[in-house]
Amino acid sequence: MKLASIKHGRDGRLVVVSRDLSRCVAVPGIAPTLQDALDRWEQVAPRLAEIAAALDNGELSGSLPFVAADCAAPLPRAYLFADGSAFLSHVELVRRARGADMPAELYQTPLMYQGDSGGWLAPTAPIPWRDAAWGLDFEGEVAAITGDLPAGCDELTAATGIRLLMLVNDVSLRGLIPAELARGFGFYQSKPASSASPVAVTPDELGDAWHDGRVQLPLEVTLNGKPFGHPHASAMHFSFPQLIAHAARTRPLVAGSIIGSGTVSNADPSVGEACIAERRMREHQADGTPHTPWLMPGDKVRFDMRGSDGQSVFGAIEQQVAAC
Amino acid sequence: MKLASIKHGRDGRLVVVSRDLSRCVAVPGIAPTLQDALDRWEQVAPRLAEIAAALDNGELSGSLPFVAADCAAPLPRAYLFADGSAFLSHVELVRRARGADMPAELYQTPLMYQGDSGGWLAPTAPIPWRDAAWGLDFEGEVAAITGDLPAGCDELTAATGIRLLMLVNDVSLRGLIPAELARGFGFYQSKPASSASPVAVTPDELGDAWHDGRVQLPLEVTLNGKPFGHPHASAMHFSFPQLIAHAARTRPLVAGSIIGSGTVSNADPSVGEACIAERRMREHQADGTPHTPWLMPGDKVRFDMRGSDGQSVFGAIEQQVAAC
Numbered sequence: 001m002k003l004a005s006i007k008h009g010r011d012g013r014l015v016v017v018s019r020d021l022s023r024c025v026a027v028p029g030i031a032p033t034l035q036d037a038l039d040r041w042e043q044v045a046p047r048l049a050e051i052a053a054a055l056d057n058g059e060l061s062g063s064l065p066f067v068a069a070d071c072a073a074p075l076p077r078a079y080l081f082a083d084g085s086a087f088l089s090h091v092e093l094v095r096r097a098r099g100a101d102m103p104a105e106l107y108q109t110p111l112m113y114q115g116d117s118g119g120w121l122a123p124t125a126p127i128p129w130r131d132a133a134w135g136l137d138f139e140g141e142v143a144a145i146t147g148d149l150p151a152g153c154d155e156l157t158a159a160t161g162i163r164l165l166m167l168v169n170d171v172s173l174r175g176l177i178p179a180e181l182a183r184g185f186g187f188y189q190s191k192p193a194s195s196a197s198p199v200a201v202t203p204d205e206l207g208d209a210w211h212d213g214r215v216q217l218p219l220e221v222t223l224n225g226k227p228f229g230h231p232h233a234s235a236m237h238f239s240f241p242q243l244i245a246h247a248a249r250t251r252p253l254v255a256g257s258i259i260g261s262g263t264v265s266n267a268d269p270s271v272g273e274a275c276i277a278e279r280r281m282r283e284h285q286a287d288g289t290p291h292t293p294w295l296m297p298g299d300k301v302r303f304d305m306r307g308s309d310g311q312s313v314f315g316a317i318e319q320q321v322a323a324c
Numbered sequence: 325m326k327l328a329s330i331k332h333g334r335d336g337r338l339v340v341v342s343r344d345l346s347r348c349v350a351v352p353g354i355a356p357t358l359q360d361a362l363d364r365w366e367q368v369a370p371r372l373a374e375i376a377a378a379l380d381n382g383e384l385s386g387s388l389p390f391v392a393a394d395c396a397a398p399l400p401r402a403y404l405f406a407d408g409s410a411f412l413s414h415v416e417l418v419r420r421a422r423g424a425d426m427p428a429e430l431y432q433t434p435l436m437y438q439g440d441s442g443g444w445l446a447p448t449a450p451i452p453w454r455d456a457a458w459g460l461d462f463e464g465e466v467a468a469i470t471g472d473l474p475a476g477c478d479e480l481t482a483a484t485g486i487r488l489l490m491l492v493n494d495v496s497l498r499g500l501i502p503a504e505l506a507r508g509f510g511f512y513q514s515k516p517a518s519s520a521s522p523v524a525v526t527p528d529e530l531g532d533a534w535h536d537g538r539v540q541l542p543l544e545v546t547l548n549g550k551p552f553g554h555p556h557a558s559a560m561h562f563s564f565p566q567l568i569a570h571a572a573r574t575r576p577l578v579a580g581s582i583i584g585s586g587t588v589s590n591a592d593p594s595v596g597e598a599c600i601a602e603r604r605m606r607e608h609q610a611d612g613t614p615h616t617p618w619l620m621p622g623d624k625v626r627f628d629m630r631g632s633d634g635q636s637v638f639g640a641i642e643q644q645v646a647a648c
Contacts, residue, residue: 010363010578039334077578079401079442082512113509114438118403118578130476130574151516152454173574185437186510188406192475192574250454250497250516254334254401254442324475 001052002201003164004315005034005072007122012072016051017199021315024066027051034074034200038255041147041163068315073120074166074200075145075256081117081194083141083170083260084110084243086236090265090278097281110238110246113187115170117258121195123315126322127171128192129297135175136295136321139263140219140274140303141168142233144240145200149253158244159213161253165206167197167219167303167314168260174277174294197303198315209307213239217313219264221274222302228279229272231264233305274303297323325376326525327488328639329358329396331446336396340375341523345639348390351375358398358524362579365471365487392639397444398490398524399469399580405441405518407465407494407584408434408567410560414589414602421605434562434570437511439494441582445519447639450646451495452516453621459499460619460645463587464543464598464627465492466557468564469524473577482568483537485577489530491521491543491627491638492584498601498618521627522639533631537563541637543588545598546626552603553596555588557629598627621647 002019005012006026011033015024030047031037037044054060085091091111092102121127129136145164149157176190203210209217214236221228238246243259264274273279280290295301304316326343329336330350335357339348354371355361361368378384409415415435416426445451453460469488473481500514527534533541540558545551562570567583588598597603604614619625628640 077403079403080440109507111507111509112512114512116404116575117441118581119576128475134574151452176574181508183433183435184505184510185435186508186512188436188438189570189574193576246513250458250500250513251440252443252517257442 001049002199002205003034003037003048003074004066004199005074005076006070007072010077011035012076016048016055017066018055019205020311021066021199023055023063025051025055025060025063035256038145038147038163041255068198069124071198072122073196074164075258076120078117078120078256078258079254080257081115081260082112082247082257083115083262084112084238084246085262086110086238086243087262087265088237089235089267090263093265093278093281097284107237110243112243112246113191115187115191115260116193119193121193121319123195123198123317125195125319127195127295127319128324129295129321130324132294132296133175134173137172137174137276138295138301139170139172140221141170141260141263142215142219143168143196143258143260144244146244146253146255146257146259148255149244149248151248151250151252153245153248155241155245158248159241161244162203162240164200165203165215166200167305167317169195169301169303169317169319170260170263171195172275172277195317195319197317201313206307206313213241215305217305217307219274220304220306221272224300227272229274231266231271231274233261233264235266236261295321297321325373326523326529327358327361327372327398328390328523329398329400330394331396334401335359336400340372340379341390342379343529344635345390345523347379347387349375349379349384349387359580362469362471362487365579392522393448395522396446397520398488399582400444402441402444402580402582403578404581405439405584406436406571406581407439407586408436408562408570409586410434410562410567411586411589412561413559413591414587417589417602417605421608431561434567436567436570437515439511439515439584440517443517445517447519447522447641449519449643451519451619451643452648453619453645454648456620457499458497461496461498461600462619462625463494463496464545465494465584465587466539466543467492467520467582467584468568470568470577470579470581470583472579473568473572475572475574475576477569477572479565479569482572483565485568486527486564488524489527489539490524491629491641493519493625493627493641493643494584494587495519496599496601519641519643521641525637530631530637537565539629541629541631543598544628544630545596548624551596553598555590555595555598557585557588559590560585619645621645
């Protein structure tokens with residue numbers, strides 16, 4: 001099934017969305033918010049699935065047109081956003097750009113940091129721009145939303161805890177990263193609020209495109225209406241169950257925890273990129289200098305992912321940069 | 325006023341607590357949970373203050389004995405725990421132990437990382453112990469709980485956004501820190517769930533002991549019933565408004581964001597310490613080797629802070645380490 005949160009108060013109003021993203025229906029009698037549904041998933045999910053089936057079969061009266069612009073992020077405020085770096089070609093590019101090797105342990109243990117989880121931007125919300133020197137960038141990602149998971153859970157348990165999948169634009173301030181990482185405490189100010197796709201879907205919605213704990217589809221990225229990249233999300237070196245088990249190694253994860261894949265990235269440069277930083281690194285390697293500028297007010301970014309039927313799975317993230 | 329969350333469901337049941345921590349009363353007609361009260365603070369706070377005054381004046385019927393063991397953390401799950409390192413004698417000790425200088429910028433900009441905010445331990449909950457090699461430690465801290473604050477807010481705005489103060493035991497896994505920090509992404513697995521004092525209080529409850537954006541009281545730390553330290557919390561190099569402005573520089577803070585002071589620490593070794601790591605660094609400097617072991621199952625830690633009247637302000641964090 002597909003779920004979304006229509007803008008309403010702090011946590012949105014949960015709706016079940018039709019598979020083709022054309023219709024939706026609120027379900028206040030089942031769960032008013034997505035967080036509430038995740039808190040009581042075992043009871044709630046079967047009832048939501050019944051609604052979804054009826055909606056897809058045209059058997060439900062009272063549904064409304066689904067409008068992505070009316071959506072908040074699926075979880076407008078969440079208790080955890082732990083973002084991994086599962087696409088190692090991104091890590092390799094970053095390190096090669098500064099002449100560093102890839103230590104073997106980077107292939108064994110995911111890099112992960114905690115991002116802002118309390119203030120998710122809506123899928124069509126402006127991206128705040130404050131200072132050119134901050135180097136505003138986007139990062140197209142896939143993310144899993146988990147149920148409750150115990151500390152120290154193994155990958156099989158982690159796999160069963162995946163409730164929903166969605167797209168994420170992990171907004172990054174490249175100009176703040178070097179100084180922040182040099183201080184040794186990791187990312188904080190360099191990772192402001194991220195945005196998410198209008199719709200979060202249960203893994204079974206992906207059919208064959210969900211296996212090995214990975215979404216087996218390309219992420220379509222456009223910048224100002226022009227194709228920027230279509231790297232394949234199947235190239236995750238670490239699967240979602242591996243990322244989740246890493247995130248839960250020393251702490252329980254509460255229902256509604258969001259685990260990001262890191263920037264979708266492929267070794268093949270012909271597929272393009274899901275962030276400007278990677279494009280600039282390739283330009284620097286090829287030409288000795290980067291050409292593509294960081295985001296500026298007015299720039300438009302778009303992320304979408306289509307199934308084998310050509311239909312959008314999650315709806316698109318479509319944002320314009322705005323000075324504030 | 326003083327507020328607590330009695331264990332109930334995922335978010336606890338909000339109670340107003342008497343100043344002397346002897347009585348409490350649930351306020352479901354005003355706000356069922358502390359998060360809900362923080363979400364609507366302007367409407368809710370005056371009504372809670374009336375209840376608190378009536379409770380302190382003995383004019384309220386229906387109050388119950390207040391029992392710290394019945395308490396969850398004030399916010400059992402929160403949307404942000406951003407922990408600063410405001411006590412620079414702690415940072416100086418850490419760096420001196422490895423022969424490093426104190427760069428000038430550490431006096432100008434706080435170190436800060438994001439800790440686990442979704443799974444706060446209750447004030448009397450066992451501290452989970454899993455592996456001796458993980459080097460389990462406590463860190464006694466003070467923390468502020470904020471209202472909504474806009475991105476880029478200045479210190480004056482940040483100061484007006486402080487809703488509540490509480491104590492925190494920032495549980496740390498010292499054995500995991502070196503390898504984790506060496507990877508460059510900061511703390512994650514080395515910072516499992518923390519615990520908090522039974523009671524969170526509005527700053528005015530501290531009277532003269534709240535000024536300069538700092539709590540002007542010593543933190544009493546005991547380990548297995550013996551005094552371990554009583555460092556003064558006034559020694560924060562960065563005030564809470566400064567820490568909050570740092571935390572909000574590139575993102576809005578949502579109501580219920582928790583901003584930690586970092587380990588309370590004083591330059592004077594005679595006052596002792598609020599974490600084992602600092603004790604071990606001083607032992608290493610004095611004797612060439614640390615003597616105090618990391619926490620093991622059965623160990624008991626206690627944190628308390630008393631006002632000038634000798635009464636506990638926040639109630640005590642009292643935890644025993646338990647293998648799990």
